[in-house]
Amino acid sequence: MAPSRRTLHEILVTTPSFVWLSVLFCVPTLIVFAMTFKPADMYGGLGPGWTLETLRHLANPNYPAIIWRTIWLSAAATLISLVLSIPMAYYIARATPGLRNALLLLTIVPFWTNFLIRIFAWKILLHPEGFLKRALVAAGIIAPDTSLLYNPEAVLVVMVYTYLPFAILPIYAAAEKFDFHLLEAAMDLGASRLTAFRKVFLPGIRRGILTAFLMVFIPSLGSYVIPDVVGGPNSEMIGNKIAQRVFVDRNLPHASGLSAFLTLAVLVPLAVVWVVQKRTSGQPPTMQEVA
Amino acid sequence: MxxxxxxxxxxxxxxxxxxxxxxxxxxxxxxxxxxxxxxxxxxxxxxxxxxxxxxxxxxxxxxxxxxxxxxxxxxxxxxxxxxxxxxxxxxxxxxxxxxxxxxxxxxxxxxxxxxxxxxxxxxxxxxxxxxxxxxxxxxxxxxxxxxxxxxxxxxxxxxxxxxxxxxxxxxxxxxxxxxxxxxxxxxxxxxxxxxxxxxxxxxxxxxxxxxxxxxxxxxxxxxxAPRSSFVAAFIGDTNFFEGRVAEIINDDYILMQIDGFPSVVCFNDKKMKVNDLVYLSVRPEKFRISRERPQLDGRYNLISANVEDIIYLGSHTKYWVRVDEYRLAISQQHGRFLLDEQPIRWKDDVWIWWHADDGYMLERYSEADELLIQTPPEEVGQNGAVPAPPRAEV
Missing domain, CATH: 3.40.50.300 (P-loop containing nucleotide triphosphate hydrolases)
Incomplete structure (x- = not known):
């Protein structure tokens, strides 16, 4: 049976992106996976033949600690970002159009400055002789010998700072479509403000929250610059190890092994979201769409 | 309370x-x-x-x-x-x-x-x-x-x-x-x-x-009994008349003089005095319309008019008739449909009448409320809406 005109059009339209994705994404990913099973040579390249040497190295007892830290830092950054951005998105969606545009602009403004510069700015902010440290010591909140920099907490703070806009924007997009009359209806039926928020607003913006979760959690897992700049030796993440294997040890198979592991780790939350989305794909349209 | x-x-x-x-x-x-x-x-x-x-x-x-x-x-x-x-x-x-x-x-x-x-x-x-x-x-x-x-x-x-x-x-x-x-x-x-x-x-x-x-x-x-022109016009249709009390006929009725319209008798529930300003509302269905002149007592207002528009609506027919400077909306239920009876047509000269008790004096009037009243598009009825015959008897 010949494909219909419509199918033909669909094929034509999707071919470029399909080719792009397979050549520049799928193939390199597979190459990285394959490199895990190649031996390293002493000049930073790949030796001949195949080996399981790298997998043995990955069993190194240092890795579980780093992997665990990567996961909990990413999870914490995601959770904090979501908790901060849901009320923020709610507020932006309910603001007057003028204020709304201003707030959205402010959300995006940090992207106008180079990412590295912003991270270094945090280094200055948290510096032992920095303004923030002195202010906190003067206020008696922290002891003078506390270090704000070079620890996992600093990494967490800067990660939240970096990824917060990626959480605000999708949640805002969902909140903007939300019918706020539903909150009135919930309160009319006896729900308190908080109950209405929890039982009606949160389910209403569920898709935005799922997207935000992915947008924060996945880049967080691959963080490398942030722990490198504001973190210390005890706040290394898996991204740092990969960089170290490439640039310092010049051991590509080893770096590939870690990368492959990270890729597989990222696929897990993706699969979870995919299943959840699928289960709720019958999600009804908004009130306005129906009326 | x-x-x-x-x-x-x-x-x-x-x-x-x-x-x-x-x-x-x-x-x-x-x-x-x-x-x-x-x-x-x-x-x-x-x-x-x-x-x-x-x-x-x-x-x-x-x-x-x-x-x-x-x-x-x-x-x-x-x-x-x-x-x-x-x-x-x-x-x-x-x-x-x-x-x-x-x-x-x-x-x-x-x-x-x-x-x-x-x-x-x-x-x-x-x-x-x-x-x-x-x-x-x-x-x-x-x-x-x-x-x-x-x-x-x-x-x-x-x-x-x-x-x-x-x-x-x-x-x-x-x-x-x-x-x-x-x-x-x-x-x-x-x-x-x-x-x-x-x-x-x-x-x-x-x-x-x-x-x-x-x-x-x-x-x-x-x-x-609408109190204001707004209520009269917003709820249903009506006709407004503006005039003055010309004569107190008896305890119940006055003669109302209207510019650009014959004088009419109306029920004086507001106890108006001579020369008081009166705004009268008469609903379209309170009117009767006929080509024949009926025999009526003095509590009816009987006026000759010319038909300008007719809209046949099945259960009733709406007429717009001209009397001097006034254009009135009249709504009439149909009697038996008689094939040999000549229905009222566009441009016919007709008699319209209503009982003095069927008009109602408004307490407040605003000209803006006239806009709430439905008026027919021009030229309606000219090309062949077939109105059924109105009932001639009262």
Whole structure:
């Protein structure tokens, strides 16, 4: 049976992106996976033949600690970002159009400055002789010998700072479509403000929250610059190890092994979201769409 | 006089717009009460203040003797049917109805029994597990009613609940609403801009305009005895006459002199004196129209006119006739259809008459209200609307 005109059009339209994705994404990913099973040579390249040497190295007892830290830092950054951005998105969606545009602009403004510069700015902010440290010591909140920099907490703070806009924007997009009359209806039926928020607003913006979760959690897992700049030796993440294997040890198979592991780790939350989305794909349209 | 539900001198301003302007209003227990008015008249604001979604600038609201003016919506014994139903899209019909009892943390058993009872009341048992987007407009409407009633409110607020439905469905829901009101016996406060809905459902109607109550009364009172030109023109159709009292005929009747129209006799329930300014409203169906001159006593106003437009509407025919400077709307039910009888045609000279008791003197008149009256498009009736013969006898 010949494909219909419509199918033909669909094929034509999707071919470029399909080719792009397979050549520049799928193939390199597979190459990285394959490199895990190649031996390293002493000049930073790949030796001949195949080996399981790298997998043995990955069993190194240092890795579980780093992997665990990567996961909990990413999870914490995601959770904090979501908790901060849901009320923020709610507020932006309910603001007057003028204020709304201003707030959205402010959300995006940090992207106008180079990412590295912003991270270094945090280094200055948290510096032992920095303004923030002195202010906190003067206020008696922290002891003078506390270090704000070079620890996992600093990494967490800067990660939240970096990824917060990626959480605000999708949640805002969902909140903007939300019918706020539903909150009135919930309160009319006896729900308190908080109950209405929890039982009606949160389910209403569920898709935005799922997207935000992915947008924060996945880049967080691959963080490398942030722990490198504001973190210390005890706040290394898996991204740092990969960089170290490439640039310092010049051991590509080893770096590939870690990368492959990270890729597989990222696929897990993706699969979870995919299943959840699928289960709720019958999600009804908004009130306005129906009326 | 403590009514069951009472607004006392309530006002609400949005920016520079005075939405509700010193409204006082009492609603009786169990009553079907309507707030009727054009959009922007303040009826919805009044309802939202009762629901707790707006706080009045001044004035108090009492429900069953308790001041509820400042209570949040979830602490009031009132529930609302929203205009767009506001069903929760992520919950099934069953869970939507159960919502009120769930947040009140009622026992499981009770929630189950009550929801099932409500589903039976609205005859939606077989749709219980559908999501709101899978059911029709009329069904959503019924779910919204059940969801509100399950909380056993003292007052059920209905904000234009039929506006989103098509005509046939609206008529069916009207009957259902009436039945539900009879069954549950609670007070209904119904907001609408549709005079037909208000007239057919309500025990009493408050007609609102520009934030004020123009008139409060039974449907018959506001229709037959409108106090202002606004009420007369907003509810149904009418003809206005402006003139002065020329002569007091007796205790009951005066002769009214009108510029650009013959003098007419009218019932003087307002006890007007000679030379007082009079605004008279005569409903189109109070007129009779015929080509033959009838024999009438002195309490009828009999005037010759010329037919300008005719619209045949099946159950009745509308005529627009010219008398000097006035163009009058006349509505006439049909008698038996007689094939050999000549119906009234466009440009015919006719006699029109009405009984002096059928005109009603207005207390207030505003020229702007003339715009509320339906006027026919020009040239209607010229090309062949076939009007049935009017009844000649009175």
């Amino acid at each position: 403590a009514e069951f539900l009472e607004f006392v001198d309530v006002s609400k301003t949005f920016g520079r717009l005075r939405a509700v302007d010193h409204v006082s209003l009492g609603v009786r227990r169990g009553e079907f009460f309507s707030l009727l008015g054009p959009s922007g008249c303040g009826k919805t604001t009044l309802l939202r203040m009762l629901g707790g979604f707006e706080i009045p600038d001044t004035g108090r609201i009492y429900l069953d003797g308790v001041d509820i003016t400042d209570l949040p919506p979830n602490r009031r014994q009132v529930n609302t049917i929203f205009q767009n139903y506001a069903l929760f899209p992520h919950l099934s019909v069953w869970e939507n109805i159960a919502f009120g009892l769930r947040v009140a943390k009622r026992p499981r058993r009770e929630i189950f029994n009550e929801v099932e009872r409500m589903l039976a009341l609205i005859q939606m048992e077989e749709h219980a597990h559908k999501k709101p987007h899978q059911i029709s407009g009329g069904q959503k409407q019924r779910v919204a009613i059940a969801r509100a009633l399950i909380n056993k409110p003292s007052v059920l607020l209905l904000d234009e609940p039929l506006a989103a439905l098509d005509l046939k469905l609206r008529q069916r829901m009207l009957i259902e609403l009436d039945l539900i009101h009879d069954q549950v016996g609670i007070t209904f406060l119904y907001v609408t801009h549709d005079q037909g809905e208000a007239m057919s459902l309500s025990d009493r109607i408050a007609v609102m305009n520009q934030g004020r109550i123009e008139q409060l009364g039974t449907p018959a009172e506001v229709y037959e």
